[in-house]
Amino acid sequence: MERRKRVRISRVGDDAVAPKHREERFNTPKLGKNEPLRLNKFISQSGVCSRRDADELIAQGEIKVNGVVVTEMGAKVLPTDTIEYNGKILKGERKVYIVMNKPKGFVTSLDDPHNDKNVIDIIKEKVKERVFPVGRLDKYTTGVLLITNDGDLTKVLTHPSFEKKKIYHVILDRPAEDEDLQKLADGVELDDGPANADEISFVGSSRKEVGIEIHSGRNRIVRRMFEAIGYEVKNLDRVYFAGLTKLGLKRGWWRKLTNAEVNMLKSGRYE
Numbered sequence: 001m002e003r004r005k006r007v008r009i010s011r012v013g014d015d016a017v018a019p020k021h022r023e024e025r026f027n028t029p030k031l032g033k034n035e036p037l038r039l040n041k042f043i044s045q046s047g048v049c050s051r052r053d054a055d056e057l058i059a060q061g062e063i064k065v066n067g068v069v070v071t072e073m074g075a076k077v078l079p080t081d082t083i084e085y086n087g088k089i090l091k092g093e094r095k096v097y098i099v100m101n102k103p104k105g106f107v108t109s110l111d112d113p114h115n116d117k118n119v120i121d122i123i124k125e126k127v128k129e130r131v132f133p134v135g136r137l138d139k140y141t142t143g144v145l146l147i148t149n150d151g152d153l154t155k156v157l158t159h160p161s162f163e164k165k166k167i168y169h170v171i172l173d174r175p176a177e178d179e180d181l182q183k184l185a186d187g188v189e190l191d192d193g194p195a196n197a198d199e200i201s202f203v204g205s206s207r208k209e210v211g212i213e214i215h216s217g218r219n220r221i222v223r224r225m226f227e228a229i230g231y232e233v234k235n236l237d238r239v240y241f242a243g244l245t246k247l248g249l250k251r252g253w254w255r256k257l258t259n260a261e262v263n264m265l266k267s268g269r270y271e
Helices: 039-045 051-059 119-123 151-158 178-186 221-228 259-267
Strands: 063-065 083-085 097-102 141-148 166-172 188-190 193-195 199-203 206-214 233-241 254-256
Touching: 039 051, 039 063, 039 083, 051 063, 051 151, 097 119, 097 259, 119 141, 141 151, 151 259, 166 221, 178 188, 178 199, 188 221, 193 221, 206 221, 221 233
Parallel strands: 141 233
Antiparallel strands: 063 083, 097 141, 097 254, 166 206, 166 233, 188 193, 199 206
16 A cells, blocks of 8 residues: 655744734735625625625625615625624724734634633723624644635635645653554544545654644644544644745734735735
8 A cells, every 4th residue: 555645843932933923914905995895895805705795795685875774786885884793983093904813712713702801802902993803713722823814715625625634743651553544544434524634744753743744724623633533633833834834933922914924825925
């Protein structure tokens, strides 16, 4: 049986020095006084949702323009118009893109029923725009997390067809066997279908530490894969997502993306 290629994972220690926080200015186009903009684009730019979802809100009669319900697809608005959703006036916000080294104990769901600590709590004093995490990392998973108010980009990165590379550093409850890693490379059956590691290997000399590369975005996929072969994941750290790493960020630290990184995300120029 041919063995799959193994992946090397470079770990960044929690004591790594993070760059100083700096404001990044993005080239968000500003409308002229009388320049019209499609209503769905305005809603998306306000951070409510993607343009496609905005079309659904419009079709359902949930958007008002200057106090009048608008259901016309392709409707345009002016900067001087008042747009309302759920009784609130929407404002076109500048786009914000943040990468965080998520700490343990924080949730990423904005509607967490248990009122646990949320990753947004970490940035809310410095980021005034309404932002949200892209995808989810569970409460006890750490590592690379993208946070933004770009609804269109979020839609792309969280769509089931988005199968870009994600790399995790896994610490297990006991030393792993070579044949068990091979099982994950070959594929295991989960309750929602088969899953396999694209590349997998031990990290350093410890057989409790494993690096795994996957492309699936299914819920708790890494933990469930190891559970399927009889291991418990004690620590799970995402070190790579959508071309981004946590390099230079201590646990719980964050920074705004550079223009080059934003362009990379929007163009899909990453594995």
